[in-house]
Amino acid sequence: xxxxxxxxxxxxxxxxxxxxxxxxxxxxxxxxxxxxxxxxxxxxxxxxxxxxxxxxxxxxxxxxxxxxxxxxxxxxxxxxxxxxxxxxxxxxxxxxxxxxxxxxxxxxxxxxxxxxxxxxxxxxxxxxxxxxxxxxxxxxxxxxxxxxxxxxxxxxxxxxxxxxxxxxxxxxxxxxxxxxxxxxxxxxxxxxxxxxxxxxxxxxxxxxxxxxxxxxxxxxxxxxxxxxxxxxxxxxxxxxxxxxxxxxxxxxxxxxxxxxxxxxxxxxxxxxxxxxxxxxxxxxxxxxxxxxxxxxxxxxxxxxxxxxxxxxxxxxxxxxxxxxxxxxxxxxxxxxx
Amino acid sequence: xxxxxxxxxxxxxxxxxxxxxxxxxxxxxxxxxxxxxxxxxxxxxxxxxxxxxxxxxxxxxxxxxxxxxxxxxxxxxxxxxxxxxxxxxxxxxxxxxxxxxxxxxxxxxxxxxxxxxxxxxxxxxxxxxxxxxxxxxxxxxxxxxxxxxxxxxxxxxxxxxxxxxxxxxxxxxxxxxxxxxxxxxxxxxxxxxxxxxxxxxxxxxxxxxxxxxxxxxxxxxxxxxxxxxxxxxxxxxxxxxxxxxxxxxxxxxxxxxxxxxxxxxxxxxxxxxxxxxxxxxxxxxxxxxxxxxxxxxxxxxxxxxxxxxxxxxxxxxxxxxxxxxxxxxxxxxxxxx
Numbered sequence: 001x002x003x004x005x006x007x008x009x010x011x012x013x014x015x016x017x018x019x020x021x022x023x024x025x026x027x028x029x030x031x032x033x034x035x036x037x038x039x040x041x042x043x044x045x046x047x048x049x050x051x052x053x054x055x056x057x058x059x060x061x062x063x064x065x066x067x068x069x070x071x072x073x074x075x076x077x078x079x080x081x082x083x084x085x086x087x088x089x090x091x092x093x094x095x096x097x098x099x100x101x102x103x104x105x106x107x108x109x110x111x112x113x114x115x116x117x118x119x120x121x122x123x124x125x126x127x128x129x130x131x132x133x134x135x136x137x138x139x140x141x142x143x144x145x146x147x148x149x150x151x152x153x154x155x156x157x158x159x160x161x162x163x164x165x166x167x168x169x170x171x172x173x174x175x176x177x178x179x180x181x182x183x184x185x186x187x188x189x190x191x192x193x194x195x196x197x198x199x200x201x202x203x204x205x206x207x208x209x210x211x212x213x214x215x216x217x218x219x220x221x222x223x224x225x226x227x228x229x230x231x232x233x234x235x236x237x238x239x240x241x242x243x244x245x246x247x248x249x250x251x252x253x254x255x256x257x258x259x260x261x262x263x264x265x266x267x268x269x270x271x272x273x274x275x276x277x278x279x280x281x282x283x284x285x286x287x288x289x290x291x292x293x294x295x296x297x298x299x300x301x302x303x304x305x306x307x308x309x310x311x312x313x314x315x316x317x318x319x320x321x322x323x324x325x326x327x328x329x330x331x332x333x334x335x336x337x
Numbered sequence: 338x339x340x341x342x343x344x345x346x347x348x349x350x351x352x353x354x355x356x357x358x359x360x361x362x363x364x365x366x367x368x369x370x371x372x373x374x375x376x377x378x379x380x381x382x383x384x385x386x387x388x389x390x391x392x393x394x395x396x397x398x399x400x401x402x403x404x405x406x407x408x409x410x411x412x413x414x415x416x417x418x419x420x421x422x423x424x425x426x427x428x429x430x431x432x433x434x435x436x437x438x439x440x441x442x443x444x445x446x447x448x449x450x451x452x453x454x455x456x457x458x459x460x461x462x463x464x465x466x467x468x469x470x471x472x473x474x475x476x477x478x479x480x481x482x483x484x485x486x487x488x489x490x491x492x493x494x495x496x497x498x499x500x501x502x503x504x505x506x507x508x509x510x511x512x513x514x515x516x517x518x519x520x521x522x523x524x525x526x527x528x529x530x531x532x533x534x535x536x537x538x539x540x541x542x543x544x545x546x547x548x549x550x551x552x553x554x555x556x557x558x559x560x561x562x563x564x565x566x567x568x569x570x571x572x573x574x575x576x577x578x579x580x581x582x583x584x585x586x587x588x589x590x591x592x593x594x595x596x597x598x599x600x601x602x603x604x605x606x607x608x609x610x611x612x613x614x615x616x617x618x619x620x621x622x623x624x625x626x627x628x629x630x631x632x633x634x635x636x637x638x639x640x641x642x643x644x645x646x647x648x649x650x651x652x653x654x655x656x657x658x659x660x661x662x663x664x665x666x667x668x669x670x671x672x673x674x
Contacts, residue, residue: 055603055607061606061607062576062607062608062609223602226601226602226603230601230602231597239399245602245605245606246606247606248602248603248606251603256599256603257599257603258596258599259595259596259597259598259599260568260596260597260598260599260600260601260602261596261597261601262593262594262595262596262597263597264563264567264597264598264601265560265563265567265582265585265597265612265614266392266563266585266588266593266594267614268582268612268613268614269398269582269583269584269585269614269615269616270392270398270399270614271399271614272399272613272614272615272616272619273612273613273614274611274612274613274614275602275605275610275611275612275613276605276609276610276611276612277602277604277605277606277607277608277609277610277611278606278609279606279609282609
């Protein structure tokens with residue numbers, strides 16, 4: 001093995017308020033050795049950064065909480081160095097929760113083999129968690145119909161950029177509206193990614209702005225943020241509207257919120273709305289079709305893949321802090337090697 | 338015509354806080370005459386009382402708001418006295434929004450012909466809005482599966498009594514838990530209607546009580562109340578749980594709430610919940626099957642129909658005020674004639 005050491009980034013303290021790089025620390029240890037049957041030793045290549053990383057620190061979600069003192073959890077594209085599973089061989093590329101470290105031992109059954117492709121980064125963006133989350137949330141959960149008005153929040157983020165473009169590719173005559181946090185992002189969504197209209201939630205009251213850009217109301221809302229923006233959307237939804245509940249990034253980086261949006265459940269009843277929570281892994285049987293569709297749209301130029309690649313494992317904490325502050329456009333990840 | 342006058346109950350003032358009988362007044366006017374083509378003159382027999390009546394005073398919902406000075410709105414079983422529609426004849430029985438009055442002129446297309454049956458009151462309870470609301474909300478929206486745990490709030494009310502009994506009749510091996518507002522109601526739900534367990538929300542904290550009676554969590558929640566009880570249920574739902582959003586009676590009789598339940602949308606995402614709002618009329622194509630199923634269960638003794646009949650049009654205001662205070666068991670209605 002070339003490297004003698006394994007760099008690891010630990011969560012040293014569970015943040016009570018905003019996450020900062022001071023909540024992490026890097027240590028060095030030896031590269032782990034593989035003893036258990038059914039396990040893999042992998043070398044981390046690209047670590048995925050996601051708002052959900054912050055949510056994991058708040059407590060158990062669809063996975064155990066990340067506790068202080070542990071290597072920070074995170075999905076990554078990694079290469080198998082040594083395998084004690086007949087399903088994997090050295091050299092295979094996998095997606096697995098390696099955590100923020102150079103090397104990891106992971107159970108083979110928790111690793112997903114991914115195809116070799118260039119650029120490999122697409123395995124985290126359009127063909128990875130971001131692309132499949134956007135695809136399943138929009139098409140399988142919110143089921144938009146031709147001509148409908150589709151709203152997405154965190155529209156300039158990894159999932160949002162794809163939701164808007166998938167909508168344009170898959171839903172005839174739809175109107176796509178994105179909510180983002182700066183005029184520059186908004187302009188970029190319209191000029192580069194084909195969004196029909198945008199709202200800068202930091203510059204204008206969202207409810208009024210939605211009324212102006214979608215006077216006909218909203219049929220589908222892909223919610224990445226929760227909080228006040230979800231509330232504004234609820235009040236602007238049309239009857240029989242559908243909300244794909246993907247995340248609540250407005251509520252991750254601080255104390256848990258003391259209340260939910262007004263209009264729940266009153267508006268859900270009177271407008272006969274459907275709110276559905278999901279995560280990407282809920283749709284194993286749809287995965288193949290989704291990847292084929294995404295490849296087709298990329299090939300046709302209907303999806304422009306947006307990636308934001310930070311170099312160096314040591315920069316992972318600041319990269320996550322920056323993501324939570326809305327620095328990135330498209331899929332943020334860290335190149336480890 | 339036997340009566341020379343038409344008694345009407347007007348909403349004289351839109352309540353700001355709790356509804357009282359002082360918000361209504363009875364007047365007498367002449368029986369309306371029928372002039373418009375496509376209209377019906379009907380004689381009101383039984384007026385349905387529903388928590389939603391109060392919600393209509395708060396503003397537009399799935400129907401226009403009831404404004405002060407208007408005859409109070411309300412659905413009723415009524416008899417056609419005179420018809421200017423080829424679809425109806427004198428003597429037909431209909432369900433229509435007659436409002437709280439002896440006679441009404443209603444558009445034929447807004448009237449629904451109902452079969453003659455005895456007792457006619459069943460046309461408002463098990464075979465009317467209450468029965469169909471319970472049926473569609475539980476079976477079409479929340480889609481319970483064998484062995485699941487099903488929770489219903491306002492369990493002793495018109496819809497709740499039926500939700501619990503329909504669950505027992507239609508869902509093999511399910512566990513049915515009801516939330517109601519007194520120990521007497523709770524005992525009655527268990528002894529008479531076959532509920533497995535109950536929670537008296539006025540006597541115990543709901544979250545803890547739910548943990549005790551449903552340690553395995555909740556799969557389906559039929560929500561009639563919203564507010565704190567919805568919040569407690571959200572925190573006790575199992576992954577992939579379904580919530581049928583039928584009403585929010587906790588929030589009707591006062592100022593609109595300043596916030597929604599905590600956990601929205603965070604718990605919806607992490608538990609992959611589905612919340613669906615509905616009203617009974619959303620399922621016209623399922624109506625026939627629903628009525629047939631309900632008739633079968635009544636015939637087999639699996640559904641005991643619970644009705645609470647108040648006599649006299651003049652008592653309608655106090656009957657509604659009492660319903661909002663939780664006086665009734667089962668379907669409350671007013672016998673006019």
